Amino acid sequence: MSGPASGALEKLQALDHEAYLLERVSAILSWDQETGMPDRAVGERAEQLSLMQGLTHERSTDPRIGELLEAAETEARTDLDRDFLREKRRRYEKATRLPTALVRELAETASLGHNAWVEARKADDFGRFAPILGKLIDLNRQVADHLGWEVTPYDPLLDQYEPYATTAEVRETFTKLRDGLVPLVQAIAAAQQVDDSALVGVFPVAAQEEFSREVMVALGYDLDRGRLDRSAHPFTTTLGSHDVRITTRYDEARPAPALFSTIHETGHALYELGIGEEIRGGVLAEGTSLGIHESQSRMWENIVGRSRPFWAHWFPRLQARFPEALDGVNLDTFYRAINRVEPSLIRVDADEVTYSLHVILRFELEQELIEGRLAVEDLPAAWNDRMERFLGIRPPSDALGVLQDVHWSMGAFGYFPTYALGNLYSAQIYRVYKRENPQATAQIEAGDTAPLLAWLRDRIHRWGRRKSASELIEDISGEPLNPEYFLEYLREKYREIYTL
Numbered sequence: 001m002s003g004p005a006s007g008a009l010e011k012l013q014a015l016d017h018e019a020y021l022l023e024r025v026s027a028i029l030s031w032d033q034e035t036g037m038p039d040r041a042v043g044e045r046a047e048q049l050s051l052m053q054g055l056t057h058e059r060s061t062d063p064r065i066g067e068l069l070e071a072a073e074t075e076a077r078t079d080l081d082r083d084f085l086r087e088k089r090r091r092y093e094k095a096t097r098l099p100t101a102l103v104r105e106l107a108e109t110a111s112l113g114h115n116a117w118v119e120a121r122k123a124d125d126f127g128r129f130a131p132i133l134g135k136l137i138d139l140n141r142q143v144a145d146h147l148g149w150e151v152t153p154y155d156p157l158l159d160q161y162e163p164y165a166t167t168a169e170v171r172e173t174f175t176k177l178r179d180g181l182v183p184l185v186q187a188i189a190a191a192q193q194v195d196d197s198a199l200v201g202v203f204p205v206a207a208q209e210e211f212s213r214e215v216m217v218a219l220g221y222d223l224d225r226g227r228l229d230r231s232a233h234p235f236t237t238t239l240g241s242h243d244v245r246i247t248t249r250y251d252e253a254r255p256a257p258a259l260f261s262t263i264h265e266t267g268h269a270l271y272e273l274g275i276g277e278e279i280r281g282g283v284l285a286e287g288t289s290l291g292i293h294e295s296q297s298r299m300w301e302n303i304v305g306r307s308r309p310f311w312a313h314w315f316p317r318l319q320a321r322f323p324e325a326l327d328g329v330n331l332d333t334f335y336r337a338i339n340r341v342e343p344s345l346i347r348v349d350a351d352e353v354t355y356s357l358h359v360i361l362r363f364e365l366e367q368e369l370i371e372g373r374l375a376v377e378d379l380p381a382a383w384n385d386r387m388e389r390f391l392g393i394r395p396p397s398d399a400l401g402v403l404q405d406v407h408w409s410m411g412a413f414g415y416f417p418t419y420a421l422g423n424l425y426s427a428q429i430y431r432v433y434k435r436e437n438p439q440a441t442a443q444i445e446a447g448d449t450a451p452l453l454a455w456l457r458d459r460i461h462r463w464g465r466r467k468s469a470s471e472l473i474e475d476i477s478g479e480p481l482n483p484e485y486f487l488e489y490l491r492e493k494y495r496e497i498y499t500l
């Protein structure tokens with residue numbers, strides 16, 4: 001091949017790798033800001049991050065990319081080339097459809113929105129947040145119009161976090177999920193409550209940190225390719241192909257939150273660290289969707305990490321770390337305590353049974369807001385009514401209700417459903433794993449999760465963005481996403497714990 005078009009694919013790949021590097025540099029700045037930056041660096045760090053974001057946006061909308069994409073089509077030789085071009089084109093088209101002025105206005109409004117939300121939550125005054133929330137909804141509608149939609153403007157917003165998913169599909173799935181969860185929550189509420197007093201006491205932070213590290217490493221996290229630090233909110237961030245870091249937070253009186261959030265974040269990190277070598281350092285080197293990402297964190301945290309076999313191995317080790325606090329506590333008491341179910345007001349503190357109902361509530365409300373069927377001033381009442389319908393409790397204040405989450409204040413609409421999709425994917429995937437590996441439970445009981453990790457690497461991690469979420473779940477389980485498997489998992493587990 002010759003002429004001006006030749007080598008377009010290679011040029012595109014080189015530009016793509018630079019875009020990847022730029023994004024990782026921004027990630028390092030953000031990680032530093034969350035973990036160890038001195039307070040007085042805040043202003044200049046904001047300037048540094050904003051400059052980096054500007055550069056990244058400029059690069060990602062460079063018209064050269066459009067030309068190279070055209071020219072490279074005829075050069076694609078392998079499936080890998082074609083997957084790369086598909087994903088690159090998808091990103092480029094999205095980025096160029098949004099006018100720069102709108103992107104900038106959304107970023108600025110989100111920054112103001114975040115501050116207004118912090119103030120409103122502190123004062124328990126939704127009225128302080130309402131005007132800017134209205135503006136963020138309006139800007140998101142404009143984003144949806146630019147990105148294009150046919151059925152609902154919520155579709156392109158959802159697609160930003162869960163590529164190729166549609167609102168109609170998710171709604172249908174969530175309706176089945178909700179109809180299965182509500183009676184289960186009611187049955188548990190009517191049963192004898194589990195005693196979780198064993199989870200409160202004095203658990204020195206240094207020992208919690210050592211134990212967290214021991215568990216992470218045992219699950220397959222490589223400390224040569226990452227690290228564990230502390231931050232106000234736990235997160236995982238990818239700073240490079242061999243640098244995926246985790247943070248957590250500790251509470252001396254309660255070891256469970258740090259322990260389970262560390263396992264959760266380890267699940268995210270194992271996914272990122274398992275990306276195939278052939279796609280590292282470019283646009284395909286990411287989890288395929290937030291829902292699939294969340295399926296990995298939740299599988300390790302809940303299906304594995306809150307199971308009896310897992311603690312058959314780990315509880316004696318935990319007890320050895322905290323001999324006084326866990327004196328006289330047995331495995332069964334501990335297992336029940338970490339699986340206590342109770343309808344509560346705050347999503348991030350919710351157990352695995354009630355959690356998805358918190359998400360479905362937000363999914364329904366944000367759709368109504370974006371579609372203009374719900375006015376901002378009616379939002380708090382709508383929130384409280386739905387909490388009562390789904391969970392049987394009514395928030396006594398907006399701080400404990402509609403003002404609890406950060407997402408809307410940052411202009412993120414369409415993000416919430418990915419959390420519950422993660423639960424559903426995790427159960428469907430794990431069911432296949434157990435069928436294919438009859439030794440699964442015995443291995444976990446023996447503290448050996450390496451076979452599970454190897455299986456996830458092969459079926460999910462190495463593919464990165466080469467497969468969509470729906471292709472992935474079809475390839476693994478032979479059918480589309482089906483909420484019945486998650487419901488089945490919950491019913492079986494909690495029937496035993498609560499003698500239902």
Ligand code: ZN
Nearest residue numbers: 264268294297
């Ligand atoms: Zn997560």
